[in-house]
Structure formats: structure tokens, C-alpha cells
Amino acid sequence: MKLEVKGLSFTYEQRPVIQGLHFSVQDGEFVSLIGPSGSGKSTLFYLLGGLYRPQAGEIHLNGRLINGERGHLAYMPQQPSLMPWRTIFDNVRLAQELTRRTDRVRLNQLLKEAGLAEVARRYPHELSGGMQQRVAFIRALASDHDLLCLDEPFGALDALTRTRMQKWLLSLLEQERRTILFITHSIEEAILLSDRILVLSPSPMKVAQEVAVPFARGQERDERRGTKEWIRLQRELEAMLLPT
Template identity: 55%
Template sequence: MSELVVKQVTKSFANKKVLDDVSFTIKEGEFVSLLGPSGSGKSTLFHLIGGLYRPDTGTFYLDGERINGKRGAISYTPQSPSLFPWRTIIDNVVLGAEIFAKPDVDQARAMLKKAGLADYEDAYPHHLSGGMRQRVAFVRSLLSPQSFICLDEPFSALDEFTRLEMQKWLLSIWEENRKSVLFVTHNIEEAIYLSDRIIILSNNPATVKREIQVPFERPRQEALLLTDEFLQWKRDIYQELRVF
């Protein structure tokens, strides 16, 4: 069971209202993207869900339990994920699981292999490229016991080709576990390709502008990205984001 309810959340910094009456629900096993322009308040919302900040008003519920300001309720991977430099890759990925119970090292090895990191189990984070570290952080959040995962623009620093490879990899892993995911992005194509549903935020302050149920069936193939229907959705959402 894992359902997140965001109810009438408002947040200001100093005199600037960043989030205004934001409400939405993410259901069990759903992959939802939170899409909005840079500076619209996506990371702020993400930190609120992760319990790093508290809202001025409003409530976050995970499976009915109020989690305002509570850390550790969800698996939360920030924009630049931190790995512990003194731990090897395998020891980094089992960390989330280790805090709660005995980690399943065989499963961790299998996932690292799937992420193309089989040869790096015993390496240290500084031996890896940025994209590889990002994958390690993913594997860690997938292995953590929380069934709700929050990712903040995990692919924004990657070039187009690496990004597509990572998206395909994420989808293939997600198809197997089907944890609930809230995926923060400013990339329209990425939001459509990955998600069951897209929540579009307006800017200054952010409110939920529109929710879109993505009609494409799974598993999704790369060829989908060039279909007329996909490009039509991309244009629609682009228009939606352009007009503030």
C-alpha cells in the first residue's frame, strides 16, 4: 500500500509565495510526473514531501498518516544525489535497506548488473561518472524499503542519448517493481514517455494547472516518441506551459 495525498499545501519563502493551494493524489503503483518550468516550485514541493521543509498550511498524507516534516517516510533522491565517498558502490546501494533490516545483497548485485555497473561493485563513488552515480542512487532508492519513491530531475544533466538510455532503463526496472513514483521534471517529452499521469504546475506561485492521464500502454517502446499522437501531446502540453 502506498498512496500519497497532497492537500491544500501553501509555502512561502520570506515574502514570496512559491506554492499556493497545491493538491493532488498519487495512487498505489502509479508513476506520476510533476511538470513545471524552472523556478516554479517543484523542488520546494519535493523537499516538503521528503520532510525537509514544513508547509505553511496544508497536509501531506502517506497511506492516511500525516507526514508533514517527517523524514524517511518516502524514498527521496534529490537533484544531486549524495553517495558516501568512503563506501563502495555495493555498500552505498544497500544503505537504505540496511537502516531498516538486513539488505538483500544478491538482489543489489542483480540490479547493479542491470544498471551496467557490475564491474563497479567494489569501486568508490569518485571512480564513477556523473551518470553512473545517478544510476547508483536510483538502485539505492529502488532497494530501500519505502514503497513510495520521489525523484527530482534525475536526468536533467545528461545529454539526450544518455538520457534516453536512462529513461528506458528506469522504465524496465520500474515495470518489475511498480513502486509509486513521483518524478519531478521540466522536460515535457520525458514526462509523457515515463508517466501514467502528469501534473502540470503553473508558475509564480505554483498551483496545479492541469492533470493529464497519459493514454499510452505499457511497456512503452522508444518508437512511441516519434508517433503523431505522442507529438500531439507534446505540443498540447507545450502550449499549456507557455501561457502563464
């Protein structure tokens, strides 16, 4: 699933939020967006998902114009947003209910891969924050959309749980090859997970820099944390985010 954003512009209450934004995400690629708070990253996801319509520019999926159209991607917000009255299985099943079909074999397989099979009949309040985030991610995967937009999914977790979730996501993505656009404020997280990192300017948002991560994805990359090459890249990205 290839995503192309061409000359995208959006104004909210007479304030330009996004202006002349250009970027692309190739099929199966993991691209992270990092930038100042309030730069318009979440607004971009609303535009991609069809909740907002751009004042200018085009959004293409596999060459098809989708401006203002919904139902083309899976979205995972910062908070799990699980329905407390539904079991874990039924929360995950929600993604398929929206398309009026339920593939129980597929859902049970996803829950098993995420280590959630034993809690499928429990309710959200019975799970830890990390497990709730896993449920939310599996719900996004269950939609079977090839494009996933993840909006700081680990931002509210403590450091230890966040590290575990990052490793879990890396292992899961080896099995579930999807095209991912990922918002994060953590440079280390962006390096760990991404093929490319787009450094965004303050509002109105544009791509200020584009950086290819030079390390192979997977366990090998995790083992490179703290190396000279890793620290050098991290400092370069930090410098890009400093105001000029």
C-alpha cells in the first residue's frame, strides 16, 4: 500500500496548520514523524483518514485520490480507547464489525500472536496499560487495512513498559507486514522502529529533513542501541529539531 501526499495544505480557524506538505510512504515501509508539539501531526492523520478535507493538495493510496474519503486505513490513537463493557475479544472484533464480517479464526490468531489469548474473555479494566495498548494495536491489525497510522501509541506508558512494547511491536511486524506511519516524540523510538524518519517543521507543518535509518530492522537494530553510530544519529536528529 503506497501512500503519496502532494502539496497538502490545511487551515483551522484561520490558522495555517499544514502548508505545501509533500512526502510518500512505500509499500511495507515504516516511516516515523517527529517534530514540535502542535505542529499538526495528528491533524495530518485526520486528513489521511478523511475526517478533515484539505484546502489544497492531494492524498493518493496506490495512485487513487482519496481526499475526504474514509475507510482506507487503520488508526491507533495515543490512548487505547477500549470499550469497557466489551470483552477483549469483542473489542478486537469491533474492527471487523464495521465491515459486517467476523473472522474468528483470524482474530484468535492475532490475539495468540500478541500473547492475549488467555485474556480474551476479560474486560479492559482487568488488564495493565501495556496489555490494553496491545489490544488496541491488534484491533487496528484486525481491520486488515494495509496502511496503519499510529499516533504516539506508547507515549502514555512508563519507560519499562514502553521498551517492552517496542520490542513486541518489532517482533509482531516481522509477521504482519504493513505500511506504517508513526507519530512519536521519542527520537530513540523513531530510530528503533523506522525505515525512514521525517523531521517536521513547526506549524505550518512541512518536511524539514528526511533521514534514512542505516540499521537493519529487527533484533540486530535493538542490539545497536548505545553504539557510536546510534548516538551520532540520535544527536543529528536532536539538532534538526532545535529552533533556528
